Amino acid sequence: MARRWKRLTPSERVLVAQRYEAGETSIALAREYGVAKSTILSILREANVVVRRQPLTPEQVSQAAALYESGRSLSRVAAELSLKQDTIRLALKAAGVRLRPATGR
Structure with a gap:
């Protein structure tokens, strides 16, 4: 089965950046939005958000x-x-x- 790529809307992208800046992790956001972590990181970079280092739990x-x-x-x-x-x-x-x-x- 072919993978279906999900695109986040502009408003979702803004919300992702806001939630990340408020302390949520890129992994949690990726799971919730059904996208790859790399997608979340790209959104954050595009929004000029400083990406936190996420140590292992x-x-x-x-x-x-x-x-x-x-x-x-x-x-x-x-x-x-x-x-x-x-x-x-x-x-x-x-x-x-x-x-x-x-x-x-």
């Missing part, structure tokens, strides 16, 4: 640690959590998880 770090410690690779954990590998690596290091040597694959 304690629950995400705990889940990542559990997956990694069960034997999954960093790249596999990142894929399962829809995050970047480096984000996972840094979060696990900061949480005190001992990282295995890279396999080089």
Whole structure:
């Protein structure tokens, strides 16, 4: 089935920027509006909104640690959590998880 792309109206785009500036996350907004996080970030950049860095929640770090410690690779954990590998690596290091040597694959 082909993916249906959703376009936000100009008023929705303004509301997205306002809600983000009020503290809502780009991930929450993307889910609510049914668009990709990258779409939300593009809307914010177009509106000249400063994008906040969004660290992983304690629950995400705990889940990542559990997956990694069960034997999954960093790249596999990142894929399962829809995050970047480096984000996972840094979060696990900061949480005190001992990282295995890279396999080089």
